[in-house]
Amino acid sequence: MAQSLEERVRAMPRWLRDLVADWSSDQQTFKVNWGKAMMWFFIVSDMFVFGAFLSAYAAARLGATLPWPDPAKVFALHIGESEIPLLLIAIMTVVLISSSGTMAIAVKYGYERNRAKAALFLALTALLGLTFVGMQAFEWTKLIREGFRPWTNPLGAPQFGSSFFMITGFHGLHVTAGVIYLITIASQVLRGAYEKIGYQRVEIAGLYWHFVDLVWVFIFAFFYLF
Amino acid sequence: MHDHHESFWTKYIFSQDHKVIAIQYTITALLVGLFGLVLSWLLRVQLGFPGKFSFLNPGSYYQMLTQHGMIMIVYLLTAILLGGFGNYLIPLMIGARDMAFPFLNMLSYWVYLLSVLVLMAAFLVPGGPTGAGWTLYPPLSALPNAAPGSGWGIKLMLISLVIFIAAATMGGLNYVTTVLQCRTKGMTLMRMPLSVWGIFIASVMALFAFPALFVGGVMLLFDNLLGTSFFIPAVTLFGQQLPREGGNPLLFQHLFWYFGHPEVYIVILPAMGIASELIATHSRKPIFGYKAMVVALAAIAIIGFLVWAHHMFVSGMNPYFGFFFAVSTLIIAIPSAVKVYNWLLTLWRGNIRFNTPMLFGIGWISTFIIGGLTGLPLGNVIADVPLHDTYFVVGHFHLVMGVAALMAIFGGIYHWFPKITGRMFNERLGKLHFLVTFVGAYMIFFPMFLLGILGVPRRYFDFEALQYLPPQTHGLNIVITVAALIVGAAQLLFLGNLIWSAVRGPRAAANPWHATTLEWQTPTTPPPHGNWGAETPTVYRWAYDYSVPGAERDFIPQNVPLTPTVPMGVSAR
Numbered sequence: 001m002a003q004s005l006e007e008r009v010r011a012m013p014r015w016l017r018d019l020v021a022d023w024s025s026d027q028q029t030f031k032v033n034w035g036k037a038m039m040w041f042f043i044v045s046d047m048f049v050f051g052a053f054l055s056a057y058a059a060a061r062l063g064a065t066l067p068w069p070d071p072a073k074v075f076a077l078h079i080g081e082s083e084i085p086l087l088l089i090a091i092m093t094v095v096l097i098s099s100s101g102t103m104a105i106a107v108k109y110g111y112e113r114n115r116a117k118a119a120l121f122l123a124l125t126a127l128l129g130l131t132f133v134g135m136q137a138f139e140w141t142k143l144i145r146e147g148f149r150p151w152t153n154p155l156g157a158p159q160f161g162s163s164f165f166m167i168t169g170f171h172g173l174h175v176t177a178g179v180i181y182l183i184t185i186a187s188q189v190l191r192g193a194y195e196k197i198g199y200q201r202v203e204i205a206g207l208y209w210h211f212v213d214l215v216w217v218f219i220f221a222f223f224y225l226f
Numbered sequence: 227m228h229d230h231h232e233s234f235w236t237k238y239i240f241s242q243d244h245k246v247i248a249i250q251y252t253i254t255a256l257l258v259g260l261f262g263l264v265l266s267w268l269l270r271v272q273l274g275f276p277g278k279f280s281f282l283n284p285g286s287y288y289q290m291l292t293q294h295g296m297i298m299i300v301y302l303l304t305a306i307l308l309g310g311f312g313n314y315l316i317p318l319m320i321g322a323r324d325m326a327f328p329f330l331n332m333l334s335y336w337v338y339l340l341s342v343l344v345l346m347a348a349f350l351v352p353g354g355p356t357g358a359g360w361t362l363y364p365p366l367s368a369l370p371n372a373a374p375g376s377g378w379g380i381k382l383m384l385i386s387l388v389i390f391i392a393a394a395t396m397g398g399l400n401y402v403t404t405v406l407q408c409r410t411k412g413m414t415l416m417r418m419p420l421s422v423w424g425i426f427i428a429s430v431m432a433l434f435a436f437p438a439l440f441v442g443g444v445m446l447l448f449d450n451l452l453g454t455s456f457f458i459p460a461v462t463l464f465g466q467q468l469p470r471e472g473g474n475p476l477l478f479q480h481l482f483w484y485f486g487h488p489e490v491y492i493v494i495l496p497a498m499g500i501a502s503e504l505i506a507t508h509s510r511k512p513i514f515g516y517k518a519m520v521v522a523l524a525a526i527a528i529i530g531f532l533v534w535a536h537h538m539f540v541s542g543m544n545p546y547f548g549f550f551f552a553v554s555t556l557i558i559a560i561p562s563a564v565k566v567y568n569w570l571l572t573l574w575r576g577n578i579r580f581n582t583p584m585l586f587g588i589g590w591i592s593t594f595i596i597g598g599l600t601g602l603p604l605g606n607v608i609a610d611v612p613l614h615d616t617y618f619v620v621g622h623f624h625l626v627m628g629v630a631a632l633m634a635i636f637g638g639i640y641h642w643f644p645k646i647t648g649r650m651f652n653e654r655l656g657k658l659h660f661l662v663t664f665v666g667a668y669m670i671f672f673p674m675f676l677l678g679i680l681g682v683p684r685r686y687f688d689f690e691a692l693q694y695l696p697p698q699t700h701g702l703n704i705v706i707t708v709a710a711l712i713v714g715a716a717q718l719l720f721l722g723n724l725i726w727s728a729v730r731g732p733r734a735a736a737n738p739w740h741a742t743t744l745e746w747q748t749p750t751t752p753p754p755h756g757n758w759g760a761e762t763p764t765v766y767r768w769a770y771d772y773s774v775p776g777a778e779r780d781f782i783p784q785n786v787p788l789t790p791t792v793p794m795g796v797s798a799r
Contacts, residue, residue, distance in 0.1 A: 023415060024414055024415065024416065025414065026409055026410070026411055026412050026413050026414045026417075026765070027407075027408075027409050027410070027411060027413070028406070028407050028408075028409070029406040029407065029415070030406065030407065034326045034327070034403055034407050034408070037403050037406065037407050038326065038327065038399050038400075038402075038403045041399050041402050041403060041433060042395075042399055044433065044434075045395060045398075045399070045433040045434065045436075045437060046437075048433075048434055048437035048438070049437040049440055049441060051437070052437050052438045052440075052441035052442075052481060052484075053441050056441055056442075056445060056456070056477060056481060059474055059477045059480075060456055060473070060474060060477065063472070063473070063474035063477070064472045065460070065471055065472040066471075066472055150448065150452045150453070150454050151452055151453035151454050151455070151470075157472055158454070158455050158470070158471075158472065159454075159455060159456065159472055159473065161454075162448065162452075162454035162455065162456055166444070166445070166448060166454075170444075
């Protein structure tokens with residue numbers, strides 16, 4: 001006598017049982033609100049965009065005929081007599097990663113319906129993001145003064161400048177868009193727009209922000225450290 | 227739900243109703259497609275009667291060829307299947323009132339329209355549209371003065387593509403979220419009609435595939451606008467060494483085909499879903515092997531991401547890679563064959579009604595088989611090397627991706643026309659349209675296999691200088707051109723039928739085909755904004771309860787509860 005469907009489901013390990021229950025249910029596959037589900041799908045798609053950018057960069061770097069400049073030298077800061085490699089980038093990275101922390105705190109206060117603090121930490125996150133973009137602008141200016149252009153650079157392969165400006169520029173656009181997004185959400189929180197519909201939108205904005213931070217970690221690792 | 231007064235503008239122009247957006251997408255895509263059709267006429271007249279007409283010179287031939295390809299694949303097929311059918315069918319078939327994000331949905335259409343306008347603007351700028359081939363391979367597409375339209379044309383093309391990707395992403399996110407999160411009570415995933423499955427999986431693919439085109443397009447745009455050298459190796463142009471070097475043109479091919487091959491399935495999967503609907507409904511039988519159909523769709527989608535380099539066998543690659551991509555390509559034949567067998571077994575001993583939608587459904591099976599089978603030699607490295615860049619390839623992809631997809635699109639439009647407009651189309655004109663299109667399409671594309679085997683190269687303006695070609699090839703080219711002119715003109719039957727019937731056609735019943743799926747069970751026809759009146763339907767059974775033994779009628783709609791007198795079909799248990 002074959003097992004009934006119910007018995008077979010009961011015999012499954014718990015995680016598999018939950019998965020089957022979620023996927024075979026009607027109405028909603030994931031028990032989250034629509035906006036959150038969509039943000040996740042967007043993040044996966046955007047991950048492919050950055051994945052393609054980074055793979056293209058890897059291919060461009062491997063195929064370049066002129067020598068690839070040493071990132072430790074290019075991105076060094078001269079302070080007094082000494083040259084400290086990757087100093088600015090290290091600070092930028094710390095700033096951006098800290099902003100993920102303030103974002104998480106904002107989400108917590110949002111769900112606790114502490115409007116003032118949620119808005120404060122959202123604004124703080126946006127401020128850290130703005131700081132990041134400002135430092136990036138400083139870095140761009142410095143490199144452009146030193147003769148780096150998308151089409152050429154004084155230290156070797158022109159693909160270095162092309163990839164650098166393209167990838168950090170595209171990420172910087174994401175951060176800038178994120179700052180505007182966070183300010184919008186913060187003002188909504190202050191206005192009390194989420195008192196009735198709940199504070200999921202703060203968390204959704206947080207998903208986007210953490211994603212942008214995570215992408216930076218990859219850019220940092222593959223562009224600056226290698 | 228939406229009982230507030232709506233002005234003409236919010237109801238028909240800036241509407242957030244998924245059905246209106248679907249119609250906007252469909253009409254725009256059909257008009258763009260008509261334009262692409264006229265371009266193909268120009269090309270065929272040149273090939274069939276070289277020297278007799280002077281519509282084109284070699285440069286403008288390339289431009290029209292490029293635009294024809296891009297328009298048909300991206301701006302017609304992708305837009306009409308996802309934006310048109312996806313928008314109309316998803317909410318109605320899963321029992322939702324609208325898409326999850328109606329405003330985003332509206333935005334998706336307007337951004338799509340913007341991309342079309344930018345595309346068309348390329349015809350008006352100095353130098354005209356790009357003639358670098360629809361695949362836009364660099365360095366031809368990246369260097370100034372290398373191909374016709376290399377100034378403004380290529381830039382506008384790339385900008386238009388980037389805008390289109392934004393529109394497709396907005397749409398895709400919406401479709402995926404709606405299918406997963408907004409189904410009505412009782413509508414489990416495995417009770418969804420196959421059309422929804424096809425559109426859903428294609429939307430997921432679009433979200434994964436378009437990023438590669440986006441990145442390739444942005445890099446190529448930088449090569450054109452900023453003078454970067456992503457794709458430009460050391461090049462000598464007109465005897466002069468260019469100052470740019472170190473780029474990798476093969477990289478663009480990889481990015482392009484990582485998008486380009488899934489794109490084939492983004493078009494074909496929704497068409498497969500629509501064809502399944504046509505075939506099951508009009509042969510009054512449950513679709514054969516529903517679960518296998520769903521699994522096959524998913525398998526095609528997954529393997530479809532692992533085959534892209536079979537477009538690049540002649541670009542040069544490590545033989546082991548060629549072997550891998552040939553094997554993965556041939557493996558896709560298995561789920562595709564599963565689907566074909568299931569359609570044939572659905573037809574087998576069915577109570578087939580040879581109306582217009584069904585004829586197109588059968589036309590789909592036929593062209594998909596012939597187009598698909600001719601893909602097998604092209605998937606093998608050894609056979610692909612001599613056949614590549616001949617008319618064999620042109621015949622293959624036109625039949626499988628162009629004609630087969632269009633068969634499903636035409637069939638789908640006829641099938642859902644009574645629901646969309648509330649009126650019936652003219653059956654006799656519809657059959658005539660099918661006959662001319664179906665027979666004509668074979669007359670156009672079948673001789674191309676012969677031309678390809680004889681070695682006629684594709685993308686050539688004329689073949690005068692090719693002494694090795696037997697003179698019969700010219701005769702075949704005349705046949706193809708005449709057939710193309712007739713088939714193209716026959717599409718006026720289709721458009722005329724639609725326009726006339728939408729205004730003057732006899733009123734259609736709410737469910738004229740006696741179909742089971744939810745869109746036919748709406749309280750009013752055409753369905754109003756919000757679709758369902760006071761309450762959304764509840765689903766009790768799968769989508770294909772046709773000819774259930776013991777049931778009173780030969781179909782049981784999905785929203786009819788299970789009782790001893792209306793049992794569920796055997797194949798659904």
